[in-house]
Amino acid sequence: MKIYDITQEVFGCAVFPGDPSPERFKMLDIKNGDICNLTAFKMCAHNGTHVDAPYHFYADGKTIDQVSLDKFIGYAYVAEHEGEITAEDARRILQDAKNCDPACCERILVKG
Structure with missing residues (x-):
């Protein structure tokens, strides 16, 4: 790996x-x-470099201390992107990850 x-x-x-x-x-x-x-x-x-917890986007989402560290271990898709990510950018990155390897869609890292 x-x-x-x-x-x-x-x-x-x-x-x-x-x-x-x-x-x-x-x-x-x-x-x-x-x-x-x-x-x-x-x-x-x-x-x-940081992780957005579900709570960042959802009122009833988990805070970062409620997210298991297991979620951060495993295969991931690494996307390179500069600047703010729009909804369209997010859709494209997710589709690129699916096209690369569906197993990587659980973890997407954005580098930029």
Whole structure:
């Protein structure tokens, strides 16, 4: 099984319009005499590489902590796409996954 790295660098990737840009803060610094280096950060949950839980789209959907990790293991279809995904884009990506291998339709990863 091939493993695909679709991660995006959090502080350099595109941010959805209206979402805040990620910020990092140096809390402690050994150079300033602190016992260790400590960094904090603030960001929207939809920045960078992430999973949209069903709750993101459905009022009665599961939150991410209610989704079993088993759902994230197995064959997947990897689609390359830049920018916002429209309904038509989603339909095309799903059809492409079905055409490639129906077993991959359970997990679709969008890289871009």
